[in-house]
Amino acid sequence: xxxxxxxxxxxxxxxxxxxxxxxxxxxxxEVSGLSSVMTPRFTAPDGVSVTQGAAHPSDHVMGRLAQSxxxxxxxxxxxxxxxxAEPVLIEDMNRGxxxxxxxxxxxxxxxxxxxxxxxxxxxxxxxQNIHLAKGAKLIRIIVQDDPDDMTRIxxxxxxxxxxxxxxxxxxxxxxxxxxLETRLYGEGANIEAVMNGxxxxxxxxxxxxxxxxxLSHPDCYIRQSVKGVVTDKAKAVFQGKFLVRRxxxxxxxxxxxxxxxxxxxxxxxAKPELEIYADDVACAHGNTIGALDDSALFYMRxxxxxxxxxxxxxxxxxxxxxFDDMDDEDMRESLMGQIKNWLGASYGV
Amino acid sequence: MSEPIKxxxxxxxxxxxxxxxxxxxxxKYGFDSDIEQEFAPKGLNEDIVRFISEKKEEPExxxxxxxxxxxxxxxxxxxxxxxxxxxxxxxxxMYYYASPVKKEGPKSLDEVDPEILEVYNxxxxxxxxxxxxxxxxxxxxxxxxxxxxxxxxxxxFKDELAKHGVIFCSFSEAVKDHPDLVKKYMGSVVPVxxxxxxxxxxxxxxxxxxVYIPPGVRCPMELSTYFRMNAQGTGQFERxxxxxDKGSYVSYLEGCxxxxxxxxxxxxxxxxxxxxxxxxVKYSTVQNWWPGDSEGNGGVYNFVTKRADCxxxxxxxxWTQVETGSAVTWKYPSCILRGDxxxxxxxxxxxxxxxxxADTGTKMIHLGKNTKSRVISKGISAGKSNSTYRGxxxxxxxxxxARNFTQxxxxxxxxxxxxxxxxxxxxxTPTAQFEHEATTSKLSDDQLFYCRQRGLSEEDAxxxxxxxxxxxxxxxxxxxxxxxxxxxxxxxxxxxxx
Numbered sequence: 001x002x003x004x005x006x007x008x009x010x011x012x013x014x015x016x017x018x019x020x021x022x023x024x025x026x027x028x029x030e031v032s033g034l035s036s037v038m039t040p041r042f043t044a045p046d047g048v049s050v051t052q053g054a055a056h057p058s059d060h061v062m063g064r065l066a067q068s069x070x071x072x073x074x075x076x077x078x079x080x081x082x083x084x085a086e087p088v089l090i091e092d093m094n095r096g097x098x099x100x101x102x103x104x105x106x107x108x109x110x111x112x113x114x115x116x117x118x119x120x121x122x123x124x125x126x127x128q129n130i131h132l133a134k135g136a137k138l139i140r141i142i143v144q145d146d147p148d149d150m151t152r153i154x155x156x157x158x159x160x161x162x163x164x165x166x167x168x169x170x171x172x173x174x175x176x177x178x179x180l181e182t183r184l185y186g187e188g189a190n191i192e193a194v195m196n197g198x199x200x201x202x203x204x205x206x207x208x209x210x211x212x213x214x215l216s217h218p219d220c221y222i223r224q225s226v227k228g229v230v231t232d233k234a235k236a237v238f239q240g241k242f243l244v245r246r247x248x249x250x251x252x253x254x255x256x257x258x259x260x261x262x263x264x265x266x267x268x269x270a271k272p273e274l275e276i277y278a279d280d281v282a283c284a285h286g287n288t289i290g291a292l293d294d295s296a297l298f299y300m301r302x303x304x305x306x307x308x309x310x311x312x313x314x315x316x317x318x319x320x321x322x323f324d325d326m327d328d329e330d331m332r333e334s335l336m337g338q339i340k341n342w343l344g345a346s347y348g349v
Numbered sequence: 350m351s352e353p354i355k356x357x358x359x360x361x362x363x364x365x366x367x368x369x370x371x372x373x374x375x376x377k378y379g380f381d382s383d384i385e386q387e388f389a390p391k392g393l394n395e396d397i398v399r400f401i402s403e404k405k406e407e408p409e410x411x412x413x414x415x416x417x418x419x420x421x422x423x424x425x426x427x428x429x430x431x432x433x434x435x436x437x438x439x440x441x442x443m444y445y446y447a448s449p450v451k452k453e454g455p456k457s458l459d460e461v462d463p464e465i466l467e468v469y470n471x472x473x474x475x476x477x478x479x480x481x482x483x484x485x486x487x488x489x490x491x492x493x494x495x496x497x498x499x500x501x502x503x504x505x506f507k508d509e510l511a512k513h514g515v516i517f518c519s520f521s522e523a524v525k526d527h528p529d530l531v532k533k534y535m536g537s538v539v540p541v542x543x544x545x546x547x548x549x550x551x552x553x554x555x556x557x558x559x560v561y562i563p564p565g566v567r568c569p570m571e572l573s574t575y576f577r578m579n580a581q582g583t584g585q586f587e588r589x590x591x592x593x594d595k596g597s598y599v600s601y602l603e604g605c606x607x608x609x610x611x612x613x614x615x616x617x618x619x620x621x622x623x624x625x626x627x628x629x630v631k632y633s634t635v636q637n638w639w640p641g642d643s644e645g646n647g648g649v650y651n652f653v654t655k656r657a658d659c660x661x662x663x664x665x666x667x668w669t670q671v672e673t674g675s676a677v678t679w680k681y682p683s684c685i686l687r688g689d690x691x692x693x694x695x696x697x698x699x700x701x702x703x704x705x706x707a708d709t710g711t712k713m714i715h716l717g718k719n720t721k722s723r724v725i726s727k728g729i730s731a732g733k734s735n736s737t738y739r740g741x742x743x744x745x746x747x748x749x750x751a752r753n754f755t756q757x758x759x760x761x762x763x764x765x766x767x768x769x770x771x772x773x774x775x776x777x778t779p780t781a782q783f784e785h786e787a788t789t790s791k792l793s794d795d796q797l798f799y800c801r802q803r804g805l806s807e808e809d810a811x812x813x814x815x816x817x818x819x820x821x822x823x824x825x826x827x828x829x830x831x832x833x834x835x836x837x838x839x840x841x842x843x844x845x846x847x
Binding site (some may be wrong): 016037244246259261262263264265266267268269270272273274275276277278279280284285286287288289290291 | 430511532746762764765768769770771772774775777779780782783786787
């Protein structure tokens with residue numbers, strides 16, 4: 001397919017789900033990875049198999065595009081009852097179209113850590129289909145930090161059966177255009193999901209965190225908290241949707257998005273959506289956008305802390321709650337460390 | 350007759366009763382009135398546009414305006430992004446003009462067709478000036494512009510208002526008597542190109558109200574327009590223009606009802622409000638168009654564009670709406686907060702029943718410095734209806750110090766309805782503070798504590814605070830036409846979602 005033909009298929013701002021993230025406009029003909037297949041690197045613990053096999057057909061725009069370059073996917077399988085000691089690492093998702101299928105079988109537990117760090121001037125399109133069988137538990141940690149001229153779209157579709165648990169943490173430093181989309185489909189009752197994310201954007205970076213959670217069975221528990229910081233001329237987009245169907249009674253779902261704007265040219269776009277058909281549910285959403293609290297800054301400066309340090313500390317505290325519930329202390333430290341570095345650089349500490 | 354619905358225990362019985370009282374089979378305004386009327390030929394083409402303009406004896410510039418809008422409309426496609434579903438509208442299958450025969454323009458009260466007066470009587474709308482002028486105890490002092498189908502039949506209290514320099518008349522009359530004002534402001538808030546239905550309105554608008562409040566004047570009485578659709582198979586396209594000059598104040602109320610009909614009727618109106626420096630406009634609507642019967646047949650399509658331009662510094666607009674009618678509602682009364690320190694408010698209660706569908710909300714566009722907006726939206730869905738709150742709060746890069754607080758809550762009664770929220774928030778300045786909450790359970794801790802300390806149980810304290818809040822929104826409304834609103838006072842929002 002000619003690059004121009006590929007670009008024609010990219011989503012653009014006249015499509016509601018992409019109104020703030022116009023992929024078509026962001027991508028040039030000559031960008032590397034537009035028409036190639038991704039070659040990721042896996043580190044899998046014992047008992048976890050990684051093979052290549054026929055992929056399932058895709059039902060979303062970027063997945064269908066990936067499909068036209070490869071009908072194969074990287075299949076990762078966690079067997080029934082397995083509790084892998086080490087996480088599965090996925091790296092080198094530098095450019096090209098990548099298709100992944102993950103199956104966590106009944107009662108199994110696994111942790112996946114994905115490092116999205118691409119090559120300058122590239123294009124990466126990732127489609128992940130994750131299936132959580134009955135009683136399975138999955139922890140996903142996604143760290144994304146691309147060069148400021150790279151475009152990355154990563155779409156994860158997660159089908160969760162009865163009694164499954166999902167914990168997902170995303171830390172994003174953006175790119176020229178980054179879209180991290182999570183689509184969670186509840187296919188059974190008693191699902192527990194925590195989907196948190198933090199973004200820190202400087203320069204002209206752009207991150208779009210989009211999620212779509214669809215529940216059709218009762219007694220599910222969903223918590224989503226996305227927090228971010230935007231400075232320079234960067235742009236943050238948050239689109240969250242809870243779709244609670246008629247049979248999803250006793251759903252308990254909360255969504256929050258909070259953004260800190262640190263500069264005159266920063267931009268934040270948010271759309272926390274609810275579509276509710278079941279009456280006996282508790283669904284809430286909140287969204288705030290603002291700057292650091294002046295009185296808190298003053299308090300700290302009065303105690304001898306420099307303005308830059310005070311800003312960094314307050315921002316760090318603001319973002320920290322996103323990763324509070326992480327069991328893996330080392331991982332949490334690592335993520336907070338990356339946040340502190342960014343803050344140090346941004347605030348000149 | 351509906352069988353008892355299974356409703357979750359936490360919802361107040363009075364609430365369920367209050368909402369059921371609004372069900373289609375209890376619609377009190379659905380009567381038909383046999384008034385002799387004159388119609389334009391059915392369908393829509395340039396000749397019909399000319400027919401309408403001629404009937405109203407409009408100047409050349411307005412006919413050109415209409416024709417340009419019509420030609421543009423032909424090139425447009427109907428938008429389909431709202432969360433509503435309805436059969437395709439056949440724009441050729443309706444009358445675009447209908448007016449009571451014996452009329453030639455708004456007359457004094459004695460000259461109005463008594464049969465028409467009777468219609469308004471039945472609706473509980475007071476068109477009597479005498480009682481009020483004589484200072485009769487308890488008589489409502491509200492000036493009314495009564496619009497019957499496409500035509501304004503009478504505007505009361507014009508003379509008294511004129512003493513204060515206030516112009517309150519039908520739009521058609523304003524075109525003749527105050528053309529400069531109309532030309533200056535018409536289309537300046539909702540441009541002809543704004544959206545599909547606005548463009549259509551610009552081609553075929555019938556009548557509506559025109560209000561001008563001169564500088565420094567606090568309008569001595571409430572102004573209201575009451576829209577009554579009567580003729581079968583007609584579309585109603587009103588146009589209202591309100592101008593509040595520097596330092597003025599006006600409170601305006603809009604009421605509307607329509608007879609029960611099997612087929613759907615289209616209502617595509619435009620309301621433009623311009624508020625100059627230090628002025629304030631309060632616009633309240635009790636919308637009770639025929640919602641369709643309990644099987645979802647018939648009902649009015651209410652597709653309106655309402656927008657206020659807070660042009661001057663310190664200007665303020667407050668939209669209050671109680672939406673109980675209409676088969677399909679598609680409207681977003683909005684504020685452009687252009688002037689520094691300007692304020693916009695939006696208070697809404699939307700109740701849907703039967704097969705009604707509502708996609709409604711507001712847009713608060715912060716452009717000036719230190720602008721504020723407040724959005725309180727309550728949606729109650731029952732029956733098989735769907736109600737969506739769709740809103741936009743945005744701050745331009747230069748809108749330093751913008752503040753918004755939005756609270757939208759939804760309550761579902763029964764398990765066959767839907768309640769949805771689609772809020773868009775766009776901020777381009779770090780000095781803006783935007784807060785959006787959508788949960789009723791979050792009452793002020795201090796207030797709850799205060800009530801409990803005085804001996805109220807937690808449940809009673811919550812009920813008291815929620816009810817108190819709801820009443821506050823309803824009491825924003827002048828009560829003259831708001832019979833339904835009175836019933837709504839009993840409604841509580843316990844057990845709400847969102």
